[in-house]
Amino acid sequence: MPSDPNNTAGQPNIRSEFASDPDMQEIIGLFVQEMPERIAQLQSSWTSGEFDAVKRLAHQLKGAGGGYGFPTLGQAAGKLESSVNTLVNNSHGTELNGIKAQLDALVELCNRVAA
Amino acid sequence: MPQEDCKPVVLLIDDSIIVHRLLQARLKHENFVLNTSLSGKDALEKVIAKPPATILLDLEMPEMDGFEVLRALKDNPVTLNIPIIVLSGRDGSEDKVTAFDLGANDYVTKPCDLAELRARLRAALRLDRLLKLLADRAEVDGLTGLANRAAFDKRWSEKVSEFHRYKTPLSLAMVDADHFKRINDTYGHPAGDEVLQRLAQVLQQQSRAADIVCRYGGEEFAIILPNTGPQEATLLAERIRTEIGKIVWPRHPESAVTVSIGLAGANADGPVISPEQWLELSDRNLYLAKNQGRNRVMTSDMSSQSRLAKAG
Numbered sequence: 001m002p003s004d005p006n007n008t009a010g011q012p013n014i015r016s017e018f019a020s021d022p023d024m025q026e027i028i029g030l031f032v033q034e035m036p037e038r039i040a041q042l043q044s045s046w047t048s049g050e051f052d053a054v055k056r057l058a059h060q061l062k063g064a065g066g067g068y069g070f071p072t073l074g075q076a077a078g079k080l081e082s083s084v085n086t087l088v089n090n091s092h093g094t095e096l097n098g099i100k101a102q103l104d105a106l107v108e109l110c111n112r113v114a115a
Numbered sequence: 116m117p118q119e120d121c122k123p124v125v126l127l128i129d130d131s132i133i134v135h136r137l138l139q140a141r142l143k144h145e146n147f148v149l150n151t152s153l154s155g156k157d158a159l160e161k162v163i164a165k166p167p168a169t170i171l172l173d174l175e176m177p178e179m180d181g182f183e184v185l186r187a188l189k190d191n192p193v194t195l196n197i198p199i200i201v202l203s204g205r206d207g208s209e210d211k212v213t214a215f216d217l218g219a220n221d222y223v224t225k226p227c228d229l230a231e232l233r234a235r236l237r238a239a240l241r242l243d244r245l246l247k248l249l250a251d252r253a254e255v256d257g258l259t260g261l262a263n264r265a266a267f268d269k270r271w272s273e274k275v276s277e278f279h280r281y282k283t284p285l286s287l288a289m290v291d292a293d294h295f296k297r298i299n300d301t302y303g304h305p306a307g308d309e310v311l312q313r314l315a316q317v318l319q320q321q322s323r324a325a326d327i328v329c330r331y332g333g334e335e336f337a338i339i340l341p342n343t344g345p346q347e348a349t350l351l352a353e354r355i356r357t358e359i360g361k362i363v364w365p366r367h368p369e370s371a372v373t374v375s376i377g378l379a380g381a382n383a384d385g386p387v388i389s390p391e392q393w394l395e396l397s398d399r400n401l402y403l404a405k406n407q408g409r410n411r412v413m414t415s416d417m418s419s420q421s422r423l424a425k426a427g
Binding site for chain 2 (some may be wrong): 023024026027030031056059060062063064065066067068074081
């Protein structure tokens, strides 16, 4: 399997735990194929300060990550969701840089998923 | 595919297409059809058009959230009894309590264990089957198997509303066994029950598919005749009366059973009249038929043309 061109960090691809499940192959393919678009949305929402959109995307990835066989992705998305939640509900004293690091960590994982 | 039509439908309401795909893939071998909806508003339209057997409902959705969808479903008598499983990323007890208090039947947190979700779906579908069975039973008369009085009241109001809205003909026949008390007293209650059952059978056989035959109470039956004006209804009533008179009764071959029938009907141009007033008119005609010697049909034509003709 050729490495993902987005995978600039040189980290190995993350294969789905269900890669060999015939029921899952097609939708894992779509999940991976749509990933660049999802990453772009996540980053542009963050840059433009649309935290609700960041939260929603993270929420969806949290719910689906494990289901598609990428549990680490689901966990990273869960962390980001809960931090953005705190940010939205109480922006005073929340460390934006810390949340950005979580977002980057999630994007890094997203970049490495492979069918 | 006809086989698909028999399977119950589960509707998934979730704003994420990746969740739709995941559950479609993971539940495709189950004995139901999974339909999907991306928003609360779209889902409510779908549910009202064709109520599913169970709903899987996400809580966090933009615009209309899961709680609002839940409230709307429980506010509508058509959708009130559909079992709902909340599928949510939030596992705080506050959300669970709110969901259950709003009428959810179950609460599953995402990411969820698939075997557990399948089992919970099967339980919800069982509940749906039982509720439907109960609703059917509540509308059936135990002795005759006809629609009972409660079902009659409901269907009759619906039909009178349709009559006013769409201006289509409608008639109501009240059928009563003559001297029924005498049968009971002479031949015993089992013979009386047999008469009621047989009458019910003949009424069903002689009526058409769209007609609604009910046991109104005691030895009295009601037949709702949609799309049928008073003239046509009278012909049908006469046919019923004749057929019943021909029955030879195994327990009492020496005594025939006759019926009296009171009818009130109108063609498209009928008067504005309540279901109760219409029923009273049919009942009054039944009383007249009894008074004039039984074993006959009395009809009122409420169409405006006929009333004008009578007046002229």
